[in-house]
Amino acid sequence: MEQWVVVTIIISVYLGVTLTIGLLAGRRSTHSVTGYVAADRSFGLLVMYFVTGASVFSAFAFLGGPGWAYSRGGAAFYILAYGAIGMAPFYWIGPRVAALGRKHGYVTQAQLITGRFPSKGLSALIALLSLVAFVPYVTLQMRGAGIVIEAVTDGHVPIWLGSLVAYGIVIVYVLSAGAMAVGWTNTFQGVFMVVIAWTLGLYLPYRLYGGIGEMFTQIQVARPDLLTPPGLDAAGEPWTWGAFSTFILVSAVGLMMWPHLFMKAFTAKDDDTMRRTVILFPTFQLFLIPVFLIGFSGVLFAGSPPAPDFILPFMILETELPAIVVGLFCAGALSASMSTGDALLHASASVFVEDGVAKFVDLDEKMQRRLMQLLVLFTGAVAYVFAQDPDSSLVLLLASAYGIISQFAPPVIAALYWRRATTAGVVAGLIAGAATAFFFWQNPDLKPFDMHEGILGLLVHVPVLVTVSLATPAQSEEHLAGYLS
Amino acid sequence: MSLRTTRVLAAAYFVAMTVAVTWPGLVPFSRVEPLIFGLPFAMSWIAAWIAGSVVVLFLVDRVEKRYRDGEAD
Numbered sequence: 001m002e003q004w005v006v007v008t009i010i011i012s013v014y015l016g017v018t019l020t021i022g023l024l025a026g027r028r029s030t031h032s033v034t035g036y037v038a039a040d041r042s043f044g045l046l047v048m049y050f051v052t053g054a055s056v057f058s059a060f061a062f063l064g065g066p067g068w069a070y071s072r073g074g075a076a077f078y079i080l081a082y083g084a085i086g087m088a089p090f091y092w093i094g095p096r097v098a099a100l101g102r103k104h105g106y107v108t109q110a111q112l113i114t115g116r117f118p119s120k121g122l123s124a125l126i127a128l129l130s131l132v133a134f135v136p137y138v139t140l141q142m143r144g145a146g147i148v149i150e151a152v153t154d155g156h157v158p159i160w161l162g163s164l165v166a167y168g169i170v171i172v173y174v175l176s177a178g179a180m181a182v183g184w185t186n187t188f189q190g191v192f193m194v195v196i197a198w199t200l201g202l203y204l205p206y207r208l209y210g211g212i213g214e215m216f217t218q219i220q221v222a223r224p225d226l227l228t229p230p231g232l233d234a235a236g237e238p239w240t241w242g243a244f245s246t247f248i249l250v251s252a253v254g255l256m257m258w259p260h261l262f263m264k265a266f267t268a269k270d271d272d273t274m275r276r277t278v279i280l281f282p283t284f285q286l287f288l289i290p291v292f293l294i295g296f297s298g299v300l301f302a303g304s305p306p307a308p309d310f311i312l313p314f315m316i317l318e319t320e321l322p323a324i325v326v327g328l329f330c331a332g333a334l335s336a337s338m339s340t341g342d343a344l345l346h347a348s349a350s351v352f353v354e355d356g357v358a359k360f361v362d363l364d365e366k367m368q369r370r371l372m373q374l375l376v377l378f379t380g381a382v383a384y385v386f387a388q389d390p391d392s393s394l395v396l397l398l399a400s401a402y403g404i405i406s407q408f409a410p411p412v413i414a415a416l417y418w419r420r421a422t423t424a425g426v427v428a429g430l431i432a433g434a435a436t437a438f439f440f441w442q443n444p445d446l447k448p449f450d451m452h453e454g455i456l457g458l459l460v461h462v463p464v465l466v467t468v469s470l471a472t473p474a475q476s477e478e479h480l481a482g483y484l485s
Numbered sequence: 486m487s488l489r490t491t492r493v494l495a496a497a498y499f500v501a502m503t504v505a506v507t508w509p510g511l512v513p514f515s516r517v518e519p520l521i522f523g524l525p526f527a528m529s530w531i532a533a534w535i536a537g538s539v540v541v542l543f544l545v546d547r548v549e550k551r552y553r554d555g556e557a558d
Contacts, residue, residue: 212523
């Protein structure tokens with residue numbers, strides 16, 4: 001049997017198992033909105049750990065990470081550095097958010113923010129910004145899935161077909177079962193992904209260089225500028241410390257502000273589960289080490305992939321591994337893509353319906369659920385069209401989206417901790433911050449110290465929020481009592 | 486240890502970590518030699534801060550839990 005046939009069979013089996021798990025999990029969920037969006041607040045430690053870990057580690061980490069290590073060297077270490085910093089505050093913020101969720105019946109981030117700062121416009125603005133940030137993120141996942149399938153089947157299954165089949169399956173289980181399916185499939189996919197990454201990450205350096213230390217010693221001799229931060233930029237020139245540092249900061253601030261991650265606070269069964277998830281989360285971060293090793297193993301390898309994002313499948317194919325290993329690897333990469341893509345599709349639909357539509361039109365529960373399902377389909381279709389564009393780097397797609405997402409941090413912190421914050425202050429800050437980030441994203445040459453546009457946005461956002469809040473009348477004690485105790 | 490001291494120390498760790506993995510804190514450690522477990526020094530340096538954060542959060546949890554249980558009584 002030809003290699004690509006074996007690989008295709010393994011991938012089909014893997015996809016079949018994922019679909020089965022997704023559909024079975026859905027039968028445990030109730031048909032309410034809380035069931036669809038927040039899995040009836042039922043996730044224990046195992047599922048929470050993998051839901052959080054697997055949703056963070058996406059095609060971005062699994063394909064973009066090695067791509068960066070391979071082409072930009074030490075620049076890739078930024079991806080390693082931000083997770084633990086970004087997650088730690090959730091030890092305290094998470095349980096507070098969960099308590100407010102139970103008290104007021106919230107299932108989305110915008111409901112929390114607009115609960116404290118009542119404004120329909122604010123709700124719509126958050127829904128809109130979330131959607132704008134989600135589309136590139138979903139696009140990246142779909143493209144990742146397509147890249148892997150095309151590469152390992154020798155082009156017999158092109159990107160358009162690979163991403164269509166993989167995401168067809170995701171959409172089926174997200175539509176039918178919502179958060180419960182996302183949780184249980186991510187657990188399966190998370191385990192799979194970690195095992196595959198460590199196996200390959202250790203195997204390739206030994207096979208090609210005789211050891212990890214050997215590999216880095218040889219790279220250091222041949223490419224002395226590559227291995228130290230801030231590494232190189234996309235053109236192969238030295239990257240700036242300003243960009244390296246602010247990429248870490250904006251990602252740390254933005255990490256838990258992603259609606260699909262923030263909403264996990266509403267899905268946890270109890271506060272202890274959430275706290276333990278936070279404590280264990282950095283262990284998931286260390287899984288980037290083997291992923292980088294895979295990328296570095298390609299640096300001195302003869303030949304090069306069509307684009308850095310292809311380095312992982314390229315290495316697998318060029319080192320003549322048995323077909324079964326190639327198939328398993330491919331399933332691991334698909335896990336990475338699909339476990340994030342499903343959470344994203346699910347969250348974008350939930351956010352758009354709950355915060356963008358339900359605030360303005362009266363909908364019963366059944367209608368809301370139906371509308372969310374329609375939106376999953378719609379967002380999937382839009383991202384699918386974008387995913388066919390060959391000129392996109394996986395890491396850069398995501399890094400741009402962080403510019404928007406990080407602007408949700410000040411409103412969330414203000415809602416939970418600052419009594420004097422007002423609706424006008426929050427709205428003004430969000431508009432000013434998002435506009436600043438957008439301006440510098442459009443005009444990268446004007447950025448001071450090459451800083452990330454999201455950080456520049458925050459530097460404008462926070463002072464505006466504070467000034468306008470202090471200039472407007474404080475909220476009543478009665479209202480505040482519901483949020484700050 | 487009191488709850489307040491614990492929280493201040495935990496915050497201090499994460500602020501220190503932020504400085505240590507960005508400019509200018511990372512500059513003196515941004516080198517390849519010596520290799521640690523075969524990894525470039527800068528990579529091990531960042532990984533060590535991540536490992537440390539698990540320990541810090543675990544210790545924080547022990548103190549916080551004692552206070553939470555105390556409140557319940």
